[in-house]
Amino acid sequence: MNDMTPTREQRTAALEGMGCKRKRVEDIRFTQGKGNYVDDVKLPGMLHGDFVRSPHPHARVKKIDDSEALKVPGVLAVITAETLKTVNLAWMPTLAGDVQMVLADGKVLFQNQEVAFVVATDRYAADDGINKVVVEYEPLPPLVDPFKSMDADAPVLREDLAGKTTGAHGPRKHHNHIFEWTVGDKELTDAAFKKAEVSIKEMISYHRTHPSPLETCQCVCSFDKIKGELTIYGTFQAPHVIRTVVSLIAKLPEQKIHVIAPDIGGGFGNKVGAYPGYICAAVASIVTGKPVKWVEDRIENLTATSFARDYHMTTEIAATKDGKVTGLRVHVLADHGAFDACADPSKWPAGFFNIVTGSYDFPTAHLAVDGVYTNKAPGGVAYRCSFRVTEAAYCIERAMDILAQKLNMDPAELRLKNFIKPEQFPYHSALGWEYDSGDYHTAMRKMMETTDYAALRKEQAEKRAAFARGETREIMGLGVSFFTEIVGAGPSKNCDILGISMFDSCEIRMHPTGAGIARMGTKSQGQGHETTWAQIIATEIGIPADNIMVEEGNTDTAPYGLGTYGSRSTPVAGAAIAMAARKIRAKAQMIAAYKLEVHEDDLEWDIDGFRVKGLPEKFMSMKDICWAAYNSVPPGMEPGLEAVSYYDPPNMTYPFGAYLCVMDIDVDTGVYKVRRFYALDDCGTRINPMIIEGQVHGGLTEAFAIAMGQEIRYDDTGNVVTGSFMDFFMPTAVETPHWETDFTVTPSPHHPIGAKGVGESPNVGGVPAFSNAVNDAFSFLGSTHIQMPHDYWRNWKAAKQLGAVA
């Protein structure tokens, strides 16, 4: 060996594999404005469609007159429910087993609901056409408050369901009831409460909000009459699912549907579902024979496509005097809006909300969820929520603080006392999950030491005394949050969408020169998959990440996958990638054995190739093996080097984290300052620490937005009052706090590379940390729970109600 021979460290570094802070390859195009988004798709002769929307939240549609609209220059067609009925598409199935109007059929059920679709030569003409469509409405009483939805005299919203006493998830108790879902042992839990030395009860609401990605939902549909083929470019987080759904509802053969999700400007769950815009653009293209583009504007996005949360959680904890939890009882009233269009795996009407026991060893628990209809937009699973895990984490983390307050215990100490212990993993929760791995005590203690939690509590006590003496008008809050996430939907035993198991996939094809292309069933919307997926392959097969091209989002080339949401890509596709790479390596080993003239078992893997055991100079690099795969494979072996893997995970993964928010609030103005925010995340094996940090920063910023002001609010008449960025809080760099990140590593025992998801964690853990900080600040004035969002006005109002301001 000469001096030029690279060291093992240099060879490893050259791969830029797992653990490397590899720079994001996609950013080369994004930072130069060279991304290719749906709105960049411009096809010859392309038309534009736009919606007439209802100003009323609840009304009968008496008549739609399009005669004047059709006279507008450039307007070619006005599509209504009547048009759609001719092709059986006036209603579409939702992922939650309900049906949803594509265009208003006799009635509208929420403000801004789609009523008619105007198709024109350009967007402006379409807009002019919209203004000329005359719709005659007969307003009906709106139902806004979910708590009144099951009143005896509540208006009937869904006339199409008249007389139906069962829905997709069992019996319905009322004409506005969707489902009741119960989990856990009711008797045992009731008994625990009877015996309880201490208990708390609080109605904890997680308000309605919206993911509002930078790029709104949009598509271009192009129907080729001659070939009978439909090509759909769209902002799809799950392109294959869209292809299957379109095939099923439009009765087009699946091979004749090409779904392409190009670059996506943020998804956050907003782009999982199927929207009327997609159906209308497809029908318009079939009718006109021209490509049709549909692009939502911001107000449409905020008010009509997939809201998030709107969970009202009556929460009770039973405990002993010294702070050991003995039971948890939760009732949720879930406001699903006008149609149940929640994008959960089929069997889970309330998603994975039954992770609500959190990080604590509850001997027993019982949960009941009632889903109800109101005159609001449909949706329900979006915005970094992992299928209602954000709601569950908020519920339990707020409740633990309330219990700590009642017991006069420190909230961090109460948590430490009740954590599931490291030796209890795999841990079976009272509500039915098997937590794969965790070390909660270590994470919590690291958070407490790094932030000097004890000193902060001391400072708080001093400030409270000073406040009492009238020396300051500022109060200080410490928001502790310790969350357990459940991501990686999911095992076919309990997760499917429309009957398709929630596996994911990867196909790797190596080229002769030691480069390759890898395709997955997932679809990045900004997460950086092009960077990280190549890193997994680099480590697994010893080819530099730079030599692996990652391609997602084209259903013609990618293997079938269920898409990217619920932080499932790393737990599911990440595993498929490792498994496909291992198949490549297994074949490579046979080729290397043949070339080095030894038995396969005499070879050992060494960073970027195979070495003959005990003969270090006999080595064949993976690059050379790629070449050999195309010219000298062992007799009887097929040439080439490619592999595909479909991975059905044996379990979910359970990332966790310890967060602390330090906040100061001025009681006279309600103005708060986030002095410090510390976030420790454990997502098992870390693929790209820089990307993880970016994910955490992004998720915390969204958590900050939600907890401190962001809200989709309806007034009593069913009017959305926060339907634009004038009113919907969108934090910029000015408002956003500074984030301190940290980590521990507890690998997932069942995942091939030990990785868990991380993308949703900061939102799951962040919201309770902010809300607990506000509540902790006010608690010494006698409050137990202040509802989110905690904007200045509400903080001031709380201070006033608590007698802190005159």
Ligand code: PCD
């Ligand atoms: N351990 C680990 C984990 C992870 N990672 C990384 O990180 C990321 C993420 O991941 P995940 O967790 O697995 O996830 P995904 O699946 O991929 O994704 C999803 C998520 O993601 C997040 N993030 C983000 N970012 C961006 N940029 N954009 C967007 O849109 C978004 N979104 C959001 C959401 S909302 Mo949902 O949908 O609601 O359900 S869900 C979600 C990627 O890249 C990966 O690779 C690493 O590195 N490592």
Ligand SMILES: [Cu+]
């Ligand atoms: Cu989610």
